[in-house]
Amino acid sequence: MNLRNCSRCGKMFNYIGGQPICEPCKKAIEEDFQRVKAYIQDNPGADLKQIAEDNEVTTKQIQQWVREERLMFSENSPLQMTCEKCGDRILTGRFCAKCKAAMANNLNNTFAKPQPAIQQPVKQDKKAGMRFLDT
Ligand SMILES: [Zn+2]
Ligand SMILES: [Zn+2]
Incomplete structure (x- = not known):
């Protein structure tokens, strides 16, 4: 048991993980979310x-939902969300598409693992080469 105080x-x-919010509150927030989502569609x-x-x-x-990319403002909405990196205007999330792409590239480079698919042919080439030398 991991008891916590509900933040709401x-x-x-x-x-059990995620945000420290109890089940009844999670449901209430979900209802709020659905209502706000419908409201934004009706009142862009x-x-x-x-x-x-x-x-x-x-x-x-509301801003948290937008940052979580659950809510998205319409193009002509007066609401302004800005990219946390470059400050460009965005309609949802935390970063603009440009910064997201740049960060995805960085992540891929940082966590790049050796690719077995690439290593195997190299091994085979070596074997083939050795066999070639033996004969
Ligand atoms: Zn609660
Ligand atoms: Zn940006």
Whole structure:
């Protein structure tokens, strides 16, 4: 058992991972999310404060959903989210497509593992070469 206080209602609950939020609160947040999502579709011109007030959620919560790429603003939305790296305007997530691509490249380089598919042919070539030398 890993008991924690729910970060939303403060009750103790059995923490299983992810955000420290209890099950009933998770459900309530999910309902809020669905409502906000539908609201943004119906009111693409609404700003953050208006969305928060009309749906009784915090602006912070809405921004968090956007950062998690669960919510996406429309092209003509007055809402401004900016790339955390270069400051470009984005509609969802934390980074613009450009920075994301650059970071994905960096990650691939950092965690690049030796590829067995590439190493094997090299081994075979060596064997073939040795066999060739033997004869
Ligand atoms: Zn809770
Ligand atoms: Zn960027």
